[in-house]
Amino acid sequence: MPPPVFRFAPSPNGYLHLGHACSALLNFDLARAAGGRFLLRIEDIDATRCRPEFEAAIYQDLGWLGLTWETPVRRQSEHFDAYREAVEKLRASGLIYPSFESRTEIARLVAQQQSAALWPHDPDGAPLYPGDAKSLSPEERKRLISSGVPYALRLDMTAACAQAKDLGWTELGEGLDGERGAVTARPEDWGDVILARKETPTSYHLSVVIDDALQGVTDVVRGSDLFWSTSVHRLLQSLLGLPQPLYRHHPLMTDASGQKLSKSTGAMALRELRAAGATPADIRERVQLP
Template sequence: MNFRTRFAPSPTGPLHLGHAFSALTAFDLAREAGGTFLLRIEDIDRTRARAQWEAQIYEDLHWLGLDWPEPVRRQSDHTDAYMAALEDLWARGLLYPCSCRRRDIVAAASAPQEGGEPAVGPDGLVYPGTCRPETPPRGQMPRDEALRIDMRRALDVVGKDINFFEVGAGPDGESGLIEVSPEALIEGVGDVVLSRRDFPGSYHLSVVVDDAQQEISDVVRGQDLFEATQIHVLLQHLLGYLVPRYHHHRLVRDEAGRRLAKRDNDRAIATFRAEGCTPAQIRDMLGLETAPGGAA
């Protein structure tokens, strides 16, 4: 498979230095491999996505010296693809509706129980299984409720070892062939949401469908998403997709060691541009070499 990767920001605020590092890393790796770099707009959060932030994404990335094939894939244009994946999983008895609100989950997870503190996974508190049915639900898949994956049933369906190849490094230096533990998925991840009430798909589902449909061979992203990879690999197995290679990279942090967020406007790419910074200076600031072929 030819090297094919992507940078997939959400248009919910300005891109900052952490985004620049991730985008430039993916772009450089694609150039070095003679492959393809894609831009994808992950706009499933319709309450926060804004057209002006999407326009600024294009502006900032072009200024950094990046280019990509058109048209750009926008998640809001592909709800049919996410719905088809959900219908497949529903028909196989792997999803169930959930009416729990966040406060319900917090209350249930915080109730006194054996074993100490409640487990926390990639999506926060591990869902305690309040709405999980004893047998798979029948009939038509509901469209107005959140849908969770039944993790135990999903693992039974996969019925084999789950692994992925890490060519970068996880937060604790994990690299090479990474085995995904069924116990860790059940106890440390739980029945994650795959479809929300307001959109037919969640981050976990949509990113897996997008990567498959765009034939992504190498996923390049920050180490903060390393723990979520086990969810994505499970879904890839369930949906019959190829598992790409993963390249998790270090995170850009502030002086206090905190990961940058979109509220850190003083580290926004647009702010550096306005102050007269050059793309080459951004690369130097991030510890990146000049791009292959002399770009940026």
């Protein structure tokens, strides 16, 4: 039996913080304990936010922590063709359609609902897609695309769930509500998720399942904020005929107010902690790993 494969997959859109250290160290430790492989993947599909200096800092920070990984490192921006191929497969199955509303227009459509406060939201808190692009004729879609209108390619969730059915995964960690063991997937909770955009041929949901399959990842270890995203990932794996990894979601690192550490909220970066005199052993203690 081949050795298990673990991976740490940060986005170079900011400096790594303690939450990233927790996930990276846990993946590395589990791989080493199982006699497995540890991969580093750079998830840089967002060209507007990802920067070379952040990618360089990822290598520096992880090396300082004592981690080693296989090379070459997979960078998502170098593999757009693989994601386009997956999109075309779903399109050929009639499971993808273009929508043309901007984020502002979607917010307006939600606000217009008589029960806007009760409009369904996905597990991340974003409103489900309220538009009617699915009902546009092929001619109208072609006209809008030809005229240069920006668009997103959405998964027809109703049709996709009807085709896949009875999805679940094995949870080796602990879900948001203590779920463990056999978990039933609920992709319908996400509505018609975006899988690609006119300017970017993929999304997080799509690229992560493609990459995990192509890299032979057997164990996905990540923060519990991505627990219910696994529902969408299991659906896409089923639709695309991809293997199913084991999943282990770990608790998030939080600040003094109980909010998860985040680049967007200015969580102290590992490089700042290092400059202040912290050692790799200090970081392990702070993330509660031996």
